Amino acid sequence: MASQARKRMPHALLLAGPVGMGKRDFAANLVQALSCEDPQEGGQGCGFCSGCRLQRAGSHPDNMNLFPQEGRQTISVDQIRQVQTHLALKARQSNVKTVTILPAEAMTLNAANSLLKVLEEPPGKTVLILVTAIVSRLPMTIRSRCQRLLFSPPHQEEAQLWLRQRLPSSRERELKILLTLVGGAPLRALQYAEQDFLSLRKHFIKNLFFLAQDKADPLEIAQNHLKNDLGEPLYWMSTLVGDILRLKSGTSGKFLVNHDIADSLQLLAERTDFKMLFALLEKIDRDLWLWKGQISVNPQLLLEGLLIQWFWCFSEVNHEYT
């Protein structure tokens, strides 16, 4: 399973979230990691090899950035044709070719349709990164073909005040994490508190950390958590993996969804690489979709499979980066 997961880097990534959340830096760091000839143990670019230097100088032949042309607001269909030409050529410097489109919502409808053809049949060893602050402006057909990574805004003062009045005995720290976990929605945060989801989350995450250190049995953890609805643990795992990805790209711990455990997540970030994390995120997303779609799945098997992949993701230090 590990080798299978290792080989997978998504062909298309959608980085979505408000302006100022570090999406652009994330994209740049990921492209550098993919271009590096001598990646660090955690998979990040070394910063010194010719791949890293060319990428930082903006002149790496295998990496393309697509912006609206000067004086224009949109990305045209002609620019997407250049993407097709770029991807049709063999990689010259690194193993993988990348295209970063920002902002992706600047694509005209024709441009988006043209890109769709690339997304439907992506050439081998390519990674397309779409960056957007307004995900709703992208056609659903584009969105559905990308692995999505959300960059959530930090909590809002007003929502925290509202919640404090309803939960007077809760500590500020708890209110803050409640709000961040539910994407800032106060009513949902209240529901979370009433169902004591924070304790469940704490217990589940503790088990995940033990598992990453090979100090817990995935089958036992799965059994323990089957009493509750699986939707929440799957969602928590997805936010954890998203946060670890953000930490790897240099995002500050205070901007994480799980900002209360940023230090522990940093330790996990150092034990794995981008590819393993994206493979894990993809599996969680797929399982979450299966679960929510109420397609008949065996919950025990589903959770066990995920926990085993989680273990693989963090237990092997020596990931290949090819």
Ligand SMILES: [Zn+2]
């Ligand atoms: Zn390098």
